């Protein structure tokens with residue numbers, strides 16, 4: 585693993601946020617929040633002046649509950665939508681209050697994180713925690729986040745450190761794979777997506793519901809049914825949101841930020857399995 589630039593990460597984060605907190609025109613955007621272990625960060629925002637951070641969450645469907653994410657607490661939706669149960673009463677494209685611990689922090693949008701309903705250069709700080717790995721086409725998402733980030737703004741990404749998660753036996757993705765997905769536009773090829781499922785089934789990760797045989801179905805038939813369902817890993821299939829499509833490490837993060845033309849201002853590994861980085865957009 586490439587050496588991390590472990591420089592006073594908390595300070596870098598505070599510095600990144602201070603610009604947002606001190607300017608009324610600099611809003612912050614979270615994608616795939618809220619993030620409970622960032623309570624402190626939400627408090628800073630609330631204390632500074634409430635109503636300064638928006639959130640974008642993808643509505644979820646139960647139909648393809650491949651990894652049983654909800655039961656494992658992988659999906660956290662607060663505020664108006666929580667009452668409907670995992671977005672049950674919320675609609676794609678809808679806008680709801682973004683409340684955390686009773687504090688109204690901003691607006692919550694139900695949209696795809698790689699297709700944001702915002703103007704160019706409209707946010708001063710963008711954060712996404714354990715979110716980027718859920719996109720088959722992460723470069724597409726990153727370019728979209730770059731589009732809405734103001735010059736001089738900060739991008740704060742938290743990703744699972746594969747050494748401490750169920751990804752530990754997987755190979756770290758490289759830029760050529762990410763570019764391949766970007767060029768394929770829809771994400772992974774059908775075969776790639778299927779191979780991904782097979783690999784994880786072998787690892788025992790998809791044991792909960794994946795490849796489950798329905799009554800009267802042979803293993804082969806179940807596999808064929810899954811192969812058909814995989815489609816081509818299209819971004820608009822909501823089940824796609826539940827996987828870790830790619831595995832990141834600090835080296836890949838540095839390369840990604842370099843390609844975006846961003847300056848990395850902090851990287852840190854934080855127990856138990858977080859890999860955090862903050863980078864600044866030129867401007």
Ligand SMILES: C[S@@+](CC[C@H](N)C(=O)[O-])C[C@H]1O[C@@H](n2cnc3c(N)ncnc32)[C@H](O)[C@@H]1O
Pocket residue numbers: 615616617618619620640641642644658659660695696697698712713714715718719825826
């Ligand atoms: C593992 S959870 C992380 C939740 C929280 N940010 C944290 O760090 O604990 C992944 C989150 O990403 C969201 N998500 C997955 N794919 C998404 C997409 N395409 N657009 C927006 N949000 C997405 C899920 O709804 C879920 O809330």
